[in-house]
Amino acid sequence: MSNNWNILNFGNLIILEYGNTLTEENRSGGDYPVYGSNGIIGFHKAYLLDSPNIIVGRKGSVGEVVWANKNCWAIDTTYYVTLKQDNSLRFIYWLLKSFDLRKLDSSTGVPGLNRNDVYRIKCNLPSLPEQEKIAEILDTMDEAIAKTEECIAKLKKIKAGLVHDLLTRGIDENGELRDPVRHPEQFKQSAIGLIPKEWDIKELSQLATVDRGKFTHRPRNDPNFYGGQYPFIQTGDIAQNLGQVIRSYTQTLNENGAKVSREFPVGTIAVTIAANIADTAILGIPMFFPDSIVGVTVFPQFNHRLVELCIRFAKHKLDAKATQSAQKNINLxxxxxxxxPFPRNPKEQDRMSSVYEKFDERLKKEEAYLEKLKLHKKGLMHDLLTGKVRVNHL
Incomplete structure (x- = not known):
């Protein structure tokens, strides 16, 4: 910490005031947001607090710190902040955010935050001009993160539309999406609706072998079958790598496990058929999996990415077929x-796959950039709020 910074308790800086009760049935709607312990939960015609203010979760989402930039109402599951000294409210917001207040949960039932525990926390306080500069820098980081998140959300919407267009219109030899309105002669009716004339309707079994994984030993979690050289994935691994090439794993099988399971080759489409229906991922390395996952091994003459997209596109149809017992499931x-619906021409298959892969790569780059920004912000918060890095050196 810098020599000319003060070390104080939060109790010297702020008062955490109790919010006021405003039940859901009494919220009239209107211009003023109503804050619960985890953010906005409604709107009301009247307000309790002038803006700006800091709302801190007291019950439920303990220790959540939210910035309220409009006049608002804070209900009784929250605290709101009153400054005791002439400090930057925005700096205090960032200072509170830098501590994991959730660790102060003092309840045994519903999570709860005792404000006296917050008051005892020691923090570092620079001069007011330096507070304002620190807050400005962190706000700039927050804005960059928000803009990147907004960009990613837009790209995901565009991606969903792109997949729909690719799988209903295809890409012609000029690299353009076919247009059923301007060129209806390029389309035909089929068992599943309008498709390009150069396409056929095929069953999945005509494009690939479709086999269930297996793990025949019971109990499934017998440690004598795990901990070897063979990667073993389950439905949760597919959900975490949705639509992606999967190379990571958290479990392995030994020789005993491999004998009671089934290995699938690189390029196999892993499809979940229990709990989460029709989640998909493409194997980047050979892997084993149990019978809650089906391996779709695409025949060499067909594009496996395009087949994966088609299965993913049919998720809602497959989910509707699921039987409900202890958990949803479908079968072979x-x-x-x-x-x-599938193009006859392998070149069109590859064109469609390439368009998707390029767009997906762009989305991945934005997501990687977002993670980089978040890590940078975390480091900046530590360095700036402890005085390790002074703003006059930036």
């Missing part, structure tokens, strides 16, 4: 006859 009889 649902997957193998799945009707898929």
């Amino acid at each position: 009889e649902d997957l193998r006859p799945l009707l898929i």
Whole structure:
């Protein structure tokens, strides 16, 4: 910490005031946001607090710190901040955010935050001009993160539309999406609706072998079958790598495990058929999996990325077929006859796959940039709020 910074307790800087009760049935709607312990939960015609203010979760989402930039109402599951000294409110916001107040949960039932525990926390306080500069820098980081998140959200919407267009219109030899309105002669009716004339309707079993994974030993978690050289994935791994090439794993099988399971080759599309229906990922390395996952091994003459997109596009149809017992599930009889519109020309298959892959790569770059920004912000918060890095040196 810098020599000319003061070390104080939060109790010297702020008062955490109790919010006021405003039940859901009494919220009238209107211009003023109503804050609960985890952010805005409604609107009301009247307000309790002038803006800006800091709302801190007291019950429920303990220790959540939210900035309220409009006049608002804070309900009784929250605290709001009153300054005791002439300090930057925005700096105090960042200072509170830098501490994990959730660790102060003092309840045994519903999570709860005792304000006296917050008051005892020691913090570093620079001069007011330096507070304002620090807050400005961190706000700039927050704005960059928000803009990147907004960009990613837009790209995801565009991506969903792109997949729909690719799988219903295709890409012609000029690299353009076909247009059923301007060129209806390029399309035909099929069992699943309008498709390009150069396409056929195929069952999934005509494009790939479709086989269930397996793990026949019971109990499934017997440690004698795990901890070897063979990667083993389950439905949760697919959900975490949705639509991606999967190379990571958290479990392995030993020789005993491999004997009671089934290995699938690189390029196999792993499709979940229990709990989460029709989540998909493409194997980047050979892997084993249990019977809650189906391996779709695409025949060499077809593009496996395009087949994966078609299965993913049919997720809602497959989910509607799921039987409900202890958990939702489908079986091979649902997957193998799945009707898929598919280009006859391998070059068009590759064009469609390439367009998708390029767009997905752009999205991945934005997501990687977002993670980089978040890490940079975390480091900046530590360095600036402790005085390790002084703003006059930036």
